[in-house]
Amino acid sequence: MGAIQAIRGTRDILPPETNYWQWVEAIAKGILDRALYQEIRTPIFEQTSLFERGIGEATDVVGKEMYSFTDRGDRPITLRPEGTAGVVRAYIEQNLQATGGVQRLWYTGPMFRYERPQAGRQRQFHQLGVEVLGSADPRADVEVIALGTDILKALGLSNLSLALNSVGNGGDRQRYREALISYLTPFKDELDPDSQDRLERNPLRILDSKAKRTQEIVQDAPSILDHLGPDSQRHFDQVQQLLTDLGIAYQLTPTLVRGLDYYTHTAFEIQSSDLGAQATVCGGGRYDGLVAELGGPITPAVGWAMGLERLIILLQQMATPPVPGPDFYIISKGEKAEPQALILAQQLRQQGFTVALDLSASAFGKQFKRADKSGAIACLVLGEGEMATGTVQLKWLASKAQETLQLEDLMGDITELKQRLAGHREK
Ligand code: ATP
Numbered sequence: 001m002g003a004i005q006a007i008r009g010t011r012d013i014l015p016p017e018t019n020y021w022q023w024v025e026a027i028a029k030g031i032l033d034r035a036l037y038q039e040i041r042t043p044i045f046e047q048t049s050l051f052e053r054g055i056g057e058a059t060d061v062v063g064k065e066m067y068s069f070t071d072r073g074d075r076p077i078t079l080r081p082e083g084t085a086g087v088v089r090a091y092i093e094q095n096l097q098a099t100g101g102v103q104r105l106w107y108t109g110p111m112f113r114y115e116r117p118q119a120g121r122q123r124q125f126h127q128l129g130v131e132v133l134g135s136a137d138p139r140a141d142v143e144v145i146a147l148g149t150d151i152l153k154a155l156g157l158s159n160l161s162l163a164l165n166s167v168g169n170g171g172d173r174q175r176y177r178e179a180l181i182s183y184l185t186p187f188k189d190e191l192d193p194d195s196q197d198r199l200e201r202n203p204l205r206i207l208d209s210k211a212k213r214t215q216e217i218v219q220d221a222p223s224i225l226d227h228l229g230p231d232s233q234r235h236f237d238q239v240q241q242l243l244t245d246l247g248i249a250y251q252l253t254p255t256l257v258r259g260l261d262y263y264t265h266t267a268f269e270i271q272s273s274d275l276g277a278q279a280t281v282c283g284g285g286r287y288d289g290l291v292a293e294l295g296g297p298i299t300p301a302v303g304w305a306m307g308l309e310r311l312i313i314l315l316q317q318m319a320t321p322p323v324p325g326p327d328f329y330i331i332s333k334g335e336k337a338e339p340q341a342l343i344l345a346q347q348l349r350q351q352g353f354t355v356a357l358d359l360s361a362s363a364f365g366k367q368f369k370r371a372d373k374s375g376a377i378a379c380l381v382l383g384e385g386e387m388a389t390g391t392v393q394l395k396w397l398a399s400k401a402q403e404t405l406q407l408e409d410l411m412g413d414i415t416e417l418k419q420r421l422a423g424h425r426e427k
Pocket residue numbers: 082113115120121122123124125126127278280281282283284305306307308309310
């Protein structure tokens with residue numbers, strides 16, 4: 001019988017790749033902590049109707065990509081395809097607005113979409129996202145954008161660009177919709193089948209089509225930015241001014257849309273020119289209508305989601321390893337030395353050092369090779385000779401300098417030992 005394989009479009013994330021994941025999560029958490037964003041964890045499955053209402057039945061995500069099933073009690077259930085709908089459901093159900101003021105939240109976890117798997121596009125993938133609920137202030141739009149760019153910059157990414165648009169409010173979009181339908185109708189036969197379908201139902205989504213001929217046609221379409229009313233224009237002007245004040249460059253991109261009624265005003269994407277076809281690492285915008293659409297009080301909101309697989313592909317293309325090697329690599333051989341090595345490892349770990357313990361009991365030469373490969377700063381050697389004299393060999397792996405210490409002296413002054421390690425790490 002053949003071995004069981006993982007489901008198409010899913011993958012195991014193995015060490016050392018998991019180091020990148022933990023690194024991204026730690027960097028993001030640090031940046032979000034400093035802006036007082038709090039983590040929220042919502043269930044991975046929800047009632048199907050949450051996504052139908054929250055994302056919209058005319059979207060690809062709801063129309064074609066959801067993992068939906070009925071459970072043993074015949075309830076329609078869907079594995080979440082994105083994070084916002086669940087966060088908004090929790091906001092309403094748990095009455096989070098009652099805690100007063102603006103809610104700044106972040107989440108991370110797996111999402112599920114039935115798509116054609118390819119590089120940077122999977123069926124189970126992971127997002128990290130933020131949502132700010134309860135503020136219509138353009139500073140909230142720009143704060144979330146700035147935090148997104150800060151995270152990407154802190155990870156060392158460059159070649160990023162911010163595409164920015166405003167989809168206005170419902171009234172603006174109604175007027176724009178008509179202009180767009182008039183422009184597109186003469187091209188109807190040349191549009192891809194999905195876009196033909198959407199011409200009357202949801203023409204804004206056509207701007208987002210990935211079909212080549214449709215994209216060409218859309219290039220000359222009327223711009224939503226020429227259809228913004230005064231309130232929307234003011235909000236968008238302020239967003240742009242604040243981005244400029246923060247030194248964040250952006251490209252006005254009138255074809256960037258989130259074509260649903262409750263998406264409003266700011267829409268944006270952060271793209272990397274290092275990613276090929278799946279270029280967008282972060283997408284978001286304002287959704288002032290969504291909380292009310294899902295049955296809550298009228299609540300302006302803005303947020304984004306980052307695709308972590310795409311981010312990690314980018315990070316792996318860079319040379320820098322995200323995780324430094326251990327402080328010590330301990331090697332030992334002999335009946336007395338081997339248990340002593342474990343004791344020493346535990347003592348050092350308890351003092352805050354990162355310690356690799358070689359369990360092979362193989363020849364010292366082999367263990368030394370692994371110590372070198374481990375990226376450790378120093379190697380500690382325990383053999384029969386050291387055991388007889390109560391000593392330990394300390395070998396600095398970069399310089400190859402070696403010293404013999406009394407075992408009890410090694411940890412005699414922890415502060416000094418930490419300083420010495422730091423000195424060697426810098427070299
Ligand atoms: P795309 O146009 O690439 O399909 P999207 O508009 O469907 O993206 P969003 O729903 O805005 O994407 O999700 C935000 C981010 O999540 C995307 O920019 C991308 O980085 C990531 N993402 C979306 N779908 C997938 C997927 N199937 N596999 C991996 N990452 C994904």
